[in-house]
Amino acid sequence: MEATRTQLADGMYLTYLPAEKFKTSLLSAQFVTPLRRETAAAYALLPAVLRRGTVSCPDMGALSARLDKLYGAHINYTVRKKGENQCVGFVASLIDDSYAPGGEKLLEPVAALLGELICDPATERGRFVPSYFESEKTNLIDAIRSIINDKREYADGRLLREMCAGEAYGIPRLGDEKDAEKLSLQKLYAQYGDLIASSRLELIYCGSARRERVEQALLEAFATLPRENVQEIALALPHAPRSEPLRVTERMDVTQGKLGMGFACGCGDTPALLMGNTLFGGSSNSKLFLNVREKLSLCYFASSVYHRQKGLITVSSGIEFENFQKAYDEILLQLQAVQQGKLDDWELEGARSTLLNAYASMGDSQGKLENFYLGQAATGNCETPEDLAAQVRDVTEERIRDAMESVTLDTVYFLTGKEQAE
Amino acid sequence: MNQSFYERIGESVYRETLPNGLQVCVVPKPGYAKKYAFFATRYGGMDTRFRLDGKWLDTPAGIAHYLEHKMFDTKEGNALQELAKNGAEPNAFTSNAMTGYYFDSTEHFEENLKILLSFVSVPYFTDESVAKEQGIIGQEIRMIEDNPDWQIYTRMMQALYQNSTARTSIAGTVESISHITAETLYQCHKAFYTPSNMILTAVGDVDPVHVVDLARSILPRERGEKIPRDYGTEPADIAQKETSMAMEVSTPQFLTGFKCTPAPEGEDYLRMSAIGDMACDILLGDSSPLYLRLYDQGLINTSFGGAFEMMPGVAYLYAGGDSRDARAVAGEIYRQAERLAAEGIDEDFYQQVRRATFGEQLRGLNSFENIAVSLTEGYFRGYDPFRFPQVFDSITKDDILAFLRENLREERAVLSEIVPKNA
Known part of the structure; x- marks a missing residue:
């Protein structure tokens, strides 16, 4: 196309x-x-x-x-x-x-x-x-x-x-x-x-x-649309990372706890961070899915999102209240594994093909195309999905390691039950 | 191999039934990068009681869904990983009457299809792996129990049905799944994951002959026996008029459901489904006079909507959303149904809804998943979903009126509410 x-x-x-x-x-x-x-x-x-x-x-x-x-x-x-x-x-x-x-x-x-x-x-x-x-x-x-x-x-x-x-x-x-x-x-x-x-x-x-x-x-x-002093779009300002993580706990009458963790990325290598995040928690084959969910049965979902425009990674998970510390430690341990390059060959190629598959099939959905091209236009970018795919193809293991090493814990949010002890 | 071309919707379908009873459907979609395969068994959350090897078995609620989770385990490891390594996006779902496994991928389609066919047909469970899954599914159940949409729907089904296993939550409860063992999982697999109880659908730019060949070479030769199932004997009356629950939500939510007469299998099933959909739009769709009036009065917002659903021995029309006054909205729906039944349907409005419904059906054909699920559902219930334009042609305003008069009566309706805690 x-x-x-x-x-x-x-x-x-x-x-x-x-x-x-x-x-x-x-x-x-x-x-x-x-x-x-x-x-x-x-x-x-x-x-x-x-x-x-x-x-x-x-x-x-x-x-x-x-x-x-x-x-x-x-x-x-x-x-x-x-x-x-x-x-x-x-x-x-x-x-x-x-x-x-x-x-x-x-x-x-x-x-x-x-x-x-x-x-x-x-x-x-x-x-x-x-x-x-x-x-x-x-x-x-x-x-x-x-x-x-x-x-x-x-x-x-x-x-x-x-x-x-x-x-x-x-x-x-x-x-x-x-x-x-x-x-x-x-x-x-x-x-x-x-x-x-x-x-x-x-x-x-x-x-x-x-x-x-x-x-x-x-x-x-749109012949009658008024046009005067059309403003520029905003380009996202980088997030100032915290040296000591902010910790917030909220109580509510729920049966399942939610643990959210926000990380700041101190590096601008977008394709490498995309790959790093996919390895960490961005797919059903990621370290978070396979370890926190499948191996340790700590939660029903644990996944991460890379906020490309802002340079953040956020982790979202649903856990039993009493598993807070276990899940927290395990999530950090899995991040560390990606940062240290503890990756099997299949993990790397699997993450790459997950991303490539997503870019290749974008043209099959009008809704996804619209959302993608609006996002590009609204953030001043002009790559096509094919361009992004080419960038992902070029990412090396070393670049992933370097990029992910710049990722630091910034904020921890925990939604827990009303009766739970600290 | 049989090819049917459906001119009015611009689609064609290749079909073949293998000697082992497996149905294969291929829908060519030239120009798409994505290729999609859907492998499904006629077995879901409501199939808890059935006869195997001459004996009636009662299995725990949630077992079909549990089995779905465990099917991804293979002797070598995990099929999810195998598929993801090839860049495929695999997943599965369990509904009341079906369990489906699928993936989409832009590359290595045939390799992925082999993996799909193998892991679904070859069970591999150990006591240890079954016990471990209890933690994961237990969390899934806790998560949906916190979900007001799930609560309100499940409670509505339990109010509508007295005995039908449509009342059973697909995931079961933390208690019910604690009784699941590797042995019961093997029995359920043996009973329902047989070629004659299954259908494989592929959508995309794929070679139909190749798909059939792969299915032939990988799947077992035995058909498997036909399994009698017991869904419970369901009277026409509802179980309970109203049900209410308090949760941590911001605004009250409600669903009202009408218990409808189920349709026999075959093209009548598709016809009834189309009639029910149109009746729903005419009664309360977002261009109906009722919707517009309630919206203007602030009694409903865009969360309001309705649908008509069918499953074996079960049919119901339901609607709901957020509302400060659920009772008033439900009452307005019952009055409007009575009014339509008494006064008939406006001709212009009827034609308008017909047009919109046609567009809606056509729109559904953009989605590979939707195509595969409707062909599967059609196969299990004995109709061809791509004949919808012809079926629409055969429906008249009188059919809709007859449906309204028979089914959309207040004595057949239940009300399920979620109210905010601390309110």
Whole structure:
């Protein structure tokens, strides 16, 4: 696949990903804006309010009817964190024109609706419709609160917040409950104006239509988008590592404990860290999976994630409360093994092929492609999955050892039961 | 080898039944880098009581899932590692009526397929390895017990069904799995992991003849006997009207379920499934008048949704999500079902839902896993899932109304709630 990214207008880019093998096409419109505590909750709320109605489809019933008639096209709002940027917007999925039973063209009407959702929202007296604002504000607060329902997600989020307190990377993607509660109808419309006028708009298309047709449809759909002083995206600042690890314990009425550990990477060799993390805890063949879970039966899950944009590795695990120390020691021991290069040949090649397989199969999923290319655009990177695969192929054992030696324990977060002794 | 081409959805399927009874399906997907194989047995969480060698056996709840975990052990080590070494992404799942093992890989497909076929057909357990798994699965069970979605669903099933083994949690309990031994695992494998009870599906740019040849050379020649199963005799009435539990959650959650009349196997099964899906969308899908009204009133949010599910001897339609007033939402759903049953379905809305449902089915064909699971499910229940456009053509508004009138009645409904602790 020949992926291209071109500028369509001031601060408006199209990533075009031609593909004929899918039953559907994907069209995404995402505003990329620096993640800030003051605006995170407001920007997270915006696409939800916009999704409630436009001038021509003033309520969800009218929107749904229009989408259903386009053979069940979907337009979902999304709020994502990419590096230290917040990406908010819509992802549309529509069946490919060749499968429309009546031979209809579906790309143009879906692009037009996407443009309407962003440029022509339903309003009352120069503000958003008050009932839409109120109910979506409640939904946002509920969504922020409900993170606690999934204890793993909750613990992972808490670890990052503690570790990156004071840094943009520590701000949750939906903002804070307190900030969400303070949002006002008056202010939100102005914030909407700021967002659509001054932040970069990334458009992504994946499907069988020719590029000229896609460009034409999008230029028409976004003809009235205001563009003034379009801001630069934020490049993530490096995390300042702690010399003495921060330790946080939280108590809750749960039956399984969650141990999260955050590590700072003091080295910029991304491909080597990608490999190192895959060996450590990034696959079902990693040291964490095979030792902490399979060999010692200490937990149901133990895995690690490498945060490429920020230079961090985080470990997430679910354990019996009383196994805290055992699991903690074992996780550090496994990290040490990677740092000392205690690797079998199969481990190294297995990790490499896990990563290569992931890059090679990315082109088979429109959702993964969209997420990948948005991440690249939002962090100022332009490698393709093939480029990244080539870099991974070149990584040597020595480079992995060197890169992983720079990894230091920074923060430990433990979610435990109410009755547990220290 | 039989090839069927499905023009309306642009797919084709090669099928062959081997002499040992194994069904093989290959779905060619040119242009994709990924190749996918799915090897499944008609055996799941609800198959706890069955007859083997002339004797009825009662096995512990959770044993099918336990067996799934243990199948990856081989005499040489662990099949997960073997597959991962080749860059494959292997995994497995156990549902109520099926256990499936699969991998996807961009390279070494045939080598990986050999590994898959071998480790699933050759059991290797020791008392020690079985005992060790109790720690891992015990943790998995504790994790899902903390999960409100799982609690609310399991409790709804237990309220809907009096005797059916659909009530049984697929993973079992920490107590039930403590009774599992290497011997019971061997018995279950012997009973259900036989070629005539299994199907292999490959999706991707693969050679169908090669897939069949590999299956022929690796799998046993014996068909295996047909195993009678006992799912329990299920009356039409629900077990319990309401169930509620307190957990550490932020907002109350609920599910309401309607106990529906199960469909016979064959194309009727697919037809009923399509009717149930459309009835669900018409009643409470996100473009239905009810959804829009409840959303506007703030009684539901985007977490709200519903589905129609079927398994052997069981069919139910259910819906739920977060709500401050579960009782009010459930009541509105029952009233709306009554209203539709009495007044009929708006023609424009019906056509709109038909279009959307077609698009939804087509969208599902982007996913290799979805293709393989639906072909497997279809094989086990005696229908061809790729005939959905034809089956849709045969469904009328009256079919949906008849379904609504028979099944979506308040006396057939249960309510399962999770409320916040300390509230």
